[in-house]
Amino acid sequence: xTFADWIAEPVNWAFLAIGLAVLxxxxxxxxxxxxxxxxxYLVGALAGSAGLFLLLSAxxxxxxxxxxxxxxxxxxxxxxxxxTRAPTGVDEGLDGxxxxxxxxxxxxxxxxxxxxxxxxxxxxxxxxxxxxxVTEILGESLLGRFVIPxxxxxxVLLAALIGGITIxxxxxxxxxxxxxxxx
Amino acid sequence: MIANQxxxxxxxxxxxxxxxxxxxxxxxxxxxSVELMLNAVNINLVAFxxxxxxPQALGQVFAIFVITIAAAEVGVGLAxxxxxxxxxxxxxxxxxxxxxx
Numbered sequence: 001x002t003f004a005d006w007i008a009e010p011v012n013w014a015f016l017a018i019g020l021a022v023l024x025x026x027x028x029x030x031x032x033x034x035x036x037x038x039x040x041y042l043v044g045a046l047a048g049s050a051g052l053f054l055l056l057s058a059x060x061x062x063x064x065x066x067x068x069x070x071x072x073x074x075x076x077x078x079x080x081x082x083x084t085r086a087p088t089g090v091d092e093g094l095d096g097x098x099x100x101x102x103x104x105x106x107x108x109x110x111x112x113x114x115x116x117x118x119x120x121x122x123x124x125x126x127x128x129x130x131x132x133x134v135t136e137i138l139g140e141s142l143l144g145r146f147v148i149p150x151x152x153x154x155x156v157l158l159a160a161l162i163g164g165i166t167i168x169x170x171x172x173x174x175x176x177x178x179x180x181x182x183x
Numbered sequence: 184m185i186a187n188q189x190x191x192x193x194x195x196x197x198x199x200x201x202x203x204x205x206x207x208x209x210x211x212x213x214x215x216s217v218e219l220m221l222n223a224v225n226i227n228l229v230a231f232x233x234x235x236x237x238p239q240a241l242g243q244v245f246a247i248f249v250i251t252i253a254a255a256e257v258g259v260g261l262a263x264x265x266x267x268x269x270x271x272x273x274x275x276x277x278x279x280x281x282x283x284x
Contacts, residue, residue, distance in 0.1 A: 006185070012184060012188075015188060019188070022196065023192070023199075026199045026200075026219055029199075029216070030199050030202055030207070030212075030216055030219070035209065035212065038212055038215055039215065042215055042218060042219070045219065046218075049226060052226060053225075053226075053229050056189070056229050056230060056232075056233040057233065058229045058243050058246070060243065060247075061225075061229055061243050061246045064247060064250055065250060068251075068254050069218075069250070069254075072254060073218065073254055073257050076257055076261055077214070077257070080211050080261040080264055080265070081211055083268070084211065084265065084268040084274045093208065094208060094209050095206050095207060095208060096206055096208050098206075099206055101205075102201075102205035102206050103206075105201065105202075105205065106198040106199065106201045107198065109197070109201055110194050110195055110198035114195075117187055117190040117191060117194065118187055118191070121186045122187070123187065124186040124187070125185055125186075126184040126185065126186055126230070126233045126234055127236070133240055133243065137239065138243055138244065138247075140239075141239040141240055141241070141244050145239060146244055149248065153251045156252065156255055157251060157254070157255050159255075160254075160255035160256075160258045161258065163258075164258040164259050164261070167259070167262040167263060167266050168261075168266060170269070
């Protein structure tokens with residue numbers, strides 16, 4: 001498949017636009033000097049990923065991503081940023097001193113992974129485009145073959161919830177403890 | 184569409200996440216980079232599902248599991264960050280040298 005064949009498919013234009021937006025947003029997440037902007041760029045990257053999932057006809061996963069990540073996780077991050085009173089304006093001290101070696105390492109990682117995938121998958125086509133996954137299949141899979149992992153994940157979420165509360169709550173001082181008992 | 188366009192994009196996202204993980208000093212930003220890497224893995228899983236077309240939508244099932252675990256990780260991670268900030272008045276990893284000999 002040549003590049004002309006590839007670009008002739010209209011769905012690939014959508015992929016190029018979304019993919020470019022995701023890349024730019026992710027790049028800004030790791031380079032911006034403003035903590036709040038980093039969280040907001042993460043929203044862009046995640047929304048773009050949801051768009052990619054829609055292109056791959058994975059509607060349920062796409063909307064789960066929007067609900068869980070953009071709806072909950074990013075809000076949690078913004079809470080975390082505000083509670084730790086990180087400087088919400090531009091801050092030059094967000095990065096460490098060494099940038100060249102991490103950049104080289106991640107570049108090498110990118111080259112290695114993409115070489116491996118190109119070598120292994122070549123031009124394997126995606127044939128399901130425009131044919132939505134029936135959510136019924138996903139539900140039967142989750143509550144059929146994968147019911148035990150599903151329950152375990154639920155338990156992990158409960159444990160994380162209780163653990164988060166236990167870790168983050170402030171321990172009472174002895175004086176406060178006494179006051180509480182007396183009331 | 185071919186599978187590789189998604190896989191290479193996910194590789195780029197993962198590498199950006201690794202870069203952020205190594206460069207950032209602020210713990211919240213490090214957690215953001217981890218989210219980027221998990222998201223790259225999700226794109227891979229869904230792309231493989233679209234190629235293989237399994238009858239049980241296995242790739243999407245595992246993507247949902249990854250999303251769930253990521254949410255749990257953020258909850259606990261931010262609670263720990265909060266506790267560290269309360270005790271040390273700082274959210275920078277290079278100032279947390281309590282366990283260093």
